[in-house]
Amino acid sequence: MPGMFHGFLASLSSYFSTFADLLTRYNVLGAFWMNIQLTLWAALGSLVLGIVLTLMRISPVSSLVRVGDGIVMFFKNMPLAIVMVFLLLGCFIQLQVQLPANFDTNFYWLAITGLSLYTAPFVSESLMSGINTVPMGQAEAARSLGFGFFQSAFLIILPQAIRGAIAPLGNTLIALLKNSTVAAAAGVAAETSSLMNTMIQYNASAITQVFLLFALGYVILIIPIGLATTYLSNKLAVRR
Amino acid sequence: MKSTFLKRITKRVGAAGLALMTTLSLVACGSASQADVVGPKIRIGIKFDQPGISVEQSGTYSGFAVDTARYVAEKLGYAPKQIVFKQVTSAQRESLLQNGTVDMIVDTYTITKDRQKVVDFAGPYFVAGQDLLIRKTERSQITSPRDLANKKVCSATGSTSAKIVQDYFPKTTQLMLLNGYSECLTALLSGTVDAVTTDDLILATLAAAKADSSLMVVGHPFTEESYGIGVKKGSAVLVEKINEALKSYVSSGAWKRAIDKATKGTGYKPNPKFNPPTRFDARASDQIARF
Numbered sequence: 001m002p003g004m005f006h007g008f009l010a011s012l013s014s015y016f017s018t019f020a021d022l023l024t025r026y027n028v029l030g031a032f033w034m035n036i037q038l039t040l041w042a043a044l045g046s047l048v049l050g051i052v053l054t055l056m057r058i059s060p061v062s063s064l065v066r067v068g069d070g071i072v073m074f075f076k077n078m079p080l081a082i083v084m085v086f087l088l089l090g091c092f093i094q095l096q097v098q099l100p101a102n103f104d105t106n107f108y109w110l111a112i113t114g115l116s117l118y119t120a121p122f123v124s125e126s127l128m129s130g131i132n133t134v135p136m137g138q139a140e141a142a143r144s145l146g147f148g149f150f151q152s153a154f155l156i157i158l159p160q161a162i163r164g165a166i167a168p169l170g171n172t173l174i175a176l177l178k179n180s181t182v183a184a185a186a187g188v189a190a191e192t193s194s195l196m197n198t199m200i201q202y203n204a205s206a207i208t209q210v211f212l213l214f215a216l217g218y219v220i221l222i223i224p225i226g227l228a229t230t231y232l233s234n235k236l237a238v239r240r
Numbered sequence: 241m242k243s244t245f246l247k248r249i250t251k252r253v254g255a256a257g258l259a260l261m262t263t264l265s266l267v268a269c270g271s272a273s274q275a276d277v278v279g280p281k282i283r284i285g286i287k288f289d290q291p292g293i294s295v296e297q298s299g300t301y302s303g304f305a306v307d308t309a310r311y312v313a314e315k316l317g318y319a320p321k322q323i324v325f326k327q328v329t330s331a332q333r334e335s336l337l338q339n340g341t342v343d344m345i346v347d348t349y350t351i352t353k354d355r356q357k358v359v360d361f362a363g364p365y366f367v368a369g370q371d372l373l374i375r376k377t378e379r380s381q382i383t384s385p386r387d388l389a390n391k392k393v394c395s396a397t398g399s400t401s402a403k404i405v406q407d408y409f410p411k412t413t414q415l416m417l418l419n420g421y422s423e424c425l426t427a428l429l430s431g432t433v434d435a436v437t438t439d440d441l442i443l444a445t446l447a448a449a450k451a452d453s454s455l456m457v458v459g460h461p462f463t464e465e466s467y468g469i470g471v472k473k474g475s476a477v478l479v480e481k482i483n484e485a486l487k488s489y490v491s492s493g494a495w496k497r498a499i500d501k502a503t504k505g506t507g508y509k510p511n512p513k514f515n516p517p518t519r520f521d522a523r524a525s526d527q528i529a530r531f
Binding site for chain 2: 025085089092093094096102103104107184185187188189193194195196197198200201203205207217240
């Protein structure tokens, strides 16, 4: 019996030492850092784009409203992989639209562009849901005080809307982090899903460890975002 | 009036029911008799999207790996109707063999020491080597990976070929990674990259797919990739049988015919040092580049 137990322990320890071995042989942390960078830049890009789209959609100009709605509809219903492949094969390879001359930075910014384009409609939808929580009277009050469109949007409506939209924005950020693995489709090599493929190619005997490594990494990254957005959305919500 | 209407309805329903039952029994008969004729099936894992090697087009399969799989299956005693091709991808191969979803995998499946820990290999049925595919107009400039300093190369995401580029090519070589080699081909034709790199057999079949012969394989392979036929771990008897089949595959000339068909029009010749394979000892490739 003790022999069996020791055997079990030995196989368990060899299972876990494989993790250490994989971590020393491959730059797993670097790959996660790449995804975090992509996520942060794309979060910034999609926030700016999302705010612009939202302003268009709440503007008093009906043609702007339609264009804003159209862009949101289009990119919201477009699979991310298609956006990425279009940017890479269509814009870069066929039309030769090149951002920086270096391949690695070019694909990096190409992926950020794709992620931003894809995520912006979801940011806009989150903001629209936040705007719905702002009572009409706020806009009317701003108007009667003589605020123009941009003044009432940036000083009165959007600050309250963002505070009411923390939870959906947090969900969008989580989705963005996971979506950043699709950057492989835009040629970003040093990112987690590509590294996972390479590691499986070379370490077929340790496939479960490779998988667990990346699954755990994402769980560790995503749980704090979820906790933070829940905390912030409670803390910042406008009590009416 | 009402009763005749009801009668008509019942008649119709009855007729429909009868028709349905007849069809069902016919279908049942059909499948039963088919099963009697066909007998046990062999499930062979192949890729569905590698032109020249294994490709699926509306239910028909073709390519070098498919021809090899069919020959081996026939020698193992399976009629063509008993072969079921299943789609595999590179990352799934070991799992699909381990859990028994497929009985064997005939693919560009390099025998390595690490893979041998979890699956058994028969073969090799072909020995490829990593090489470069270039535009014919640049044949004098690019003859080895050394000439790719400050140039651009395309390979597939997560592939061993990409890892070789990162580890052995000049540091100034820029690597573009795409989902598949046919996408790399687009990049090579548009001038975005100067070379596509992976195993020479795959490159040759890619060049064959581009009919105007504007592309060529350099022809100096710098790695050794022994393609094995993967089976479940602990299938020594099956491995022995497959190796017997491969022996006659080579000696009968069927091997050469299959290779020639797959690479027609490219002028590609398999590395004569290792091909056609003569020793079916499933020796592992070391995955080191020499150039």
